[in-house]
Amino acid sequence: MYIRQNCIVVISLIVIVLTPIQAISEQSTQWRLPEGAKARLGKGLINDISYSPDGKTLAVASSIGVWIYDAQTGEELDLLTGQKAWVLGVVFSPDGKQLASHGQGYHNSFYVYDTQTWMIQHTLTHDEDRYFISSVVFSPDGLVLASCGSLDNTINLWDSKTGRRIGTLKHNPKGSPSARDLTFSPDGETLISQSTDKIIFWDIKTLTSLQTLSVPTNRSLYSMALSPNGKLLAGYSSNKRESFIYFWDVNTGRLQRTIEAPESWGLRFSSDGENLLSASYNDPVHVWDVKTGRLVDTFYAGESRGVAQGIRGWAFTPDGETLALASYAGYVELWDAKTFRLLHATNITRHADTCNSVAFSSDGKMIASGHGDARVRLWDADTGDFKRELIGHRSNVVSVAFSPTENRLASGSYDRTIRLWEYNKTTISFGGFGGGAVINTGHKGVINAIAFSPNGKMLASGSSDGTTRLWDVNTGAHLRTFPPMDSVIVESVAFSPDGEKLASGGLFDIHLWDVNTGRLIHNLNREYYSLGGQSIAFSPNGKMIAGIFEADLSEWDRGDRPPPGDGIGLWDVDTGKLLRRIRTGRTWSIAIHPNGKTIVSSGGFYDMETGGHLHTYKGGSRSLAFTPDGETLASGGYDGTVLLWDITPTGAPVSPARDASGNTLSVDVNGDGDVNVLDMVLVANAFGKSDPDVNSDGDVNVLDMVLVANAMKDRESNVAAREIFFKNHIQPILAERCAISGCHAAPGVAGLDLSKYDTFKKGGANGPAFVAGNGKGSLIVKRIDGGGMPPGGPPLTTDQILFFIYWIDQGAANN
Numbered sequence: 001m002y003i004r005q006n007c008i009v010v011i012s013l014i015v016i017v018l019t020p021i022q023a024i025s026e027q028s029t030q031w032r033l034p035e036g037a038k039a040r041l042g043k044g045l046i047n048d049i050s051y052s053p054d055g056k057t058l059a060v061a062s063s064i065g066v067w068i069y070d071a072q073t074g075e076e077l078d079l080l081t082g083q084k085a086w087v088l089g090v091v092f093s094p095d096g097k098q099l100a101s102h103g104q105g106y107h108n109s110f111y112v113y114d115t116q117t118w119m120i121q122h123t124l125t126h127d128e129d130r131y132f133i134s135s136v137v138f139s140p141d142g143l144v145l146a147s148c149g150s151l152d153n154t155i156n157l158w159d160s161k162t163g164r165r166i167g168t169l170k171h172n173p174k175g176s177p178s179a180r181d182l183t184f185s186p187d188g189e190t191l192i193s194q195s196t197d198k199i200i201f202w203d204i205k206t207l208t209s210l211q212t213l214s215v216p217t218n219r220s221l222y223s224m225a226l227s228p229n230g231k232l233l234a235g236y237s238s239n240k241r242e243s244f245i246y247f248w249d250v251n252t253g254r255l256q257r258t259i260e261a262p263e264s265w266g267l268r269f270s271s272d273g274e275n276l277l278s279a280s281y282n283d284p285v286h287v288w289d290v291k292t293g294r295l296v297d298t299f300y301a302g303e304s305r306g307v308a309q310g311i312r313g314w315a316f317t318p319d320g321e322t323l324a325l326a327s328y329a330g331y332v333e334l335w336d337a338k339t340f341r342l343l344h345a346t347n348i349t350r351h352a353d354t355c356n357s358v359a360f361s362s363d364g365k366m367i368a369s370g371h372g373d374a375r376v377r378l379w380d381a382d383t384g385d386f387k388r389e390l391i392g393h394r395s396n397v398v399s400v401a402f403s404p405t406e407n408r409l410a411s412g413s414y415d416r417t418i419r420l421w422e423y424n425k426t427t428i429s430f431g432g433f434g435g436g437a438v439i440n441t442g443h444k445g446v447i448n449a450i451a452f453s454p455n456g457k458m459l460a461s462g463s464s465d466g467t468t469r470l471w472d473v474n475t476g477a478h479l480r481t482f483p484p485m486d487s488v489i490v491e492s493v494a495f496s497p498d499g500e501k502l503a504s505g506g507l508f509d510i511h512l513w514d515v516n517t518g519r520l521i522h523n524l525n526r527e528y529y530s531l532g533g534q535s536i537a538f539s540p541n542g543k544m545i546a547g548i549f550e551a552d553l554s555e556w557d558r559g560d561r562p563p564p565g566d567g568i569g570l571w572d573v574d575t576g577k578l579l580r581r582i583r584t585g586r587t588w589s590i591a592i593h594p595n596g597k598t599i600v601s602s603g604g605f606y607d608m609e610t611g612g613h614l615h616t617y618k619g620g621s622r623s624l625a626f627t628p629d630g631e632t633l634a635s636g637g638y639d640g641t642v643l644l645w646d647i648t649p650t651g652a653p654v655s656p657a658r659d660a661s662g663n664t665l666s667v668d669v670n671g672d673g674d675v676n677v678l679d680m681v682l683v684a685n686a687f688g689k690s691d692p693d694v695n696s697d698g699d700v701n702v703l704d705m706v707l708v709a710n711a712m713k714d715r716e717s718n719v720a721a722r723e724i725f726f727k728n729h730i731q732p733i734l735a736e737r738c739a740i741s742g743c744h745a746a747p748g749v750a751g752l753d754l755s756k757y758d759t760f761k762k763g764g765a766n767g768p769a770f771v772a773g774n775g776k777g778s779l780i781v782k783r784i785d786g787g788g789m790p791p792g793g794p795p796l797t798t799d800q801i802l803f804f805i806y807w808i809d810q811g812a813a814n815n
Helices: 677-685 702-720 726-739 757-762 779-785 798-809
Strands: 015-018 037-041 046-051 057-062 065-070 076-080 087-092 098-103 109-114 119-125 133-138 144-149 154-159 165-170 181-184 190-194 198-203 208-214 220-226 232-238 243-249 255-260 266-269 275-279 285-289 295-299 311-316 322-327 332-336 342-345 355-360 366-371 375-380 386-391 397-402 408-413 417-423 438-440 447-452 458-463 468-472 478-482 490-495 501-506 510-514 520-523 529-538 544-551 567-572 578-583 598-600 604-607 613-616 623-626 632-636 642-650
Touching (some): 046 322, 057 098, 057 311, 065 087, 133 181, 144 181, 190 220, 198 220, 232 266, 266 311, 355 623, 355 632, 366 397, 397 447, 408 447, 501 529, 510 544, 726 757, 726 798
Parallel strands (some): 046 087, 447 490, 490 529
Antiparallel strands (some): 015 642, 057 087, 065 076, 098 109, 133 144, 144 154, 181 190, 198 208, 275 285, 311 322, 355 366, 366 375, 397 408, 408 417, 417 438, 447 458, 490 501, 510 520, 529 544, 544 567, 567 578, 598 604, 604 613
């Protein structure tokens, strides 16, 4: 429930919270951002592309949603984020009025959008599958949608106009391979489903199987394609040693031809049916003559950039004259579909693979991000503009670091090299030392991390071979090798602020070394917890070092529940003593604010002195970095993007504590990332006990209750002080919790359609959903404040409820 207590306790602790600002102008970098983020750099990894039937629009399925582009200009038109997971596929209806998307996520649903409004029209859900929908196709007349799930052995047929299920097909018995791809025959009378062990032809009218095609034993079928005239079916099959493409006669089911082929993720016939194309993430596109089975051409994406690349998506224009290729590096090129020669690159760019590392330049004006597509990307930290792409590595770029003293950037890669790049304010120029730009490190394993020394003269590298090495930045000379760690793999490295110590983090331990002598100073305490060295950081004063830990399940000998989840460990650098453990939940990265008082993990901010939870942000990340002034946080994610968060100090009341075992507590008593009435109930039910003792006075009493209530009130004040926007704050909640669930998408239960602003404003059978200027008195607030809505799921968080209240109080504009 929303805050009803009036008790306020004045507490002077200054904490860090996230608030949106207007420093970056409204553009696609700000579309559909997580709450609190001010910009998104990059557009997410491409998984599929599809042209509208008129060829005017291109839909791009990405790791952050569906991007809608003007196919002629490459201009971004919209970003659809109804699906709260990676989107793996998109397809337009034959009349272009609908767009279906499907992808990952444990909600076994896919979505149909109205292409006039780009609002969700239908949310269609499988009954059994609890993973993701693997294929969705329209029938040629557009009246039927067919879908199959990755763990579901059924195929569902839907009325595309009403969203009603009209049939179900069983591709395989439970426990056998499920259907992973679907296609309709050109006349729409037959549906073809493909799993790894077979292909089945179905009569759509009778819902019965017509014929089954099998693949040889010990081979798995991964993709298929039907020729434009519907007479020939191709399938790609592979085992660990070899791979083949099969051609079947659709009418007879007879295998016509088998050709040996390279690894492929997809097949597609040319519009005239004379060629079959096979695609790969790493290898070139192969073109096969359908009549002879002969390889007639190969070509890579990336020719417009001078770098050969595999592809992640492809689509023919409706007229069949042009082939669009989405390269692994995240841009779209257009090729002649007859000659398979490059026509030109498009303006559709900045779709990148996983962001493994992010760093700010010493002046805070530039951001570097290292990606899984072997690229380093440079961004303007103030505007969010993409500046440049650095190409040179042959594999995953896992670590980037700016020199603290020179205009120099270093990048480390799985190709076992370190590259140095020199730059100035207006241009990035490839430079280096001793006439070369590459340090061939000699590591026997991949490089996982690099770091500059504070004076910029040395560079450290950590590798999966277990060693940490030091390099002279100016000459490239090898200075020292620190011996292998107990955990075998070095995942992170960091210099102390004075440059005298070097920390190397592994899977199970963190070693602290003397830089000058190579002596091991400490093997940090792991008596109670096995460490995870994916990320380590020194405090600005050099007195503490932080690292990620995981709960040691060997200690779990009780019959109730295992130990709490992962978190952060803080150690005294001089003594090596473990100072405290902070429960954060699963995290991959940490960063310490320049003020030395706050540490951030993949999901929240914590007070380093007390371990108390200060603030939650929804930007789960693989890499974190603060600007030197501490005013901006950058988080790089698995989705390939970098999110920028504005950091503003406020006087939020927080009084965390630790329990008898040394584990930290805070006003967020139940650890759900929200301070609300549930935390107060837990405290109230524990009166007279010793846990949860919020203020550490040895007793749970009304004082603990006051601290929680005060934090709730302060959160309300923080929200009230902000301008709430419908598109950024309200609409995403409605889409995720109300409209997508099916209850209040058109036409909506009780006539209440929450899928768009106009129908939300109109209300339903029970009257207007809100009255501008009267947040607490509006019907929508009364329903969500009591916890009864939305049904079938967790209630909205306190912040989310407050968003509705103050958006309505501020006039409920369609902003």
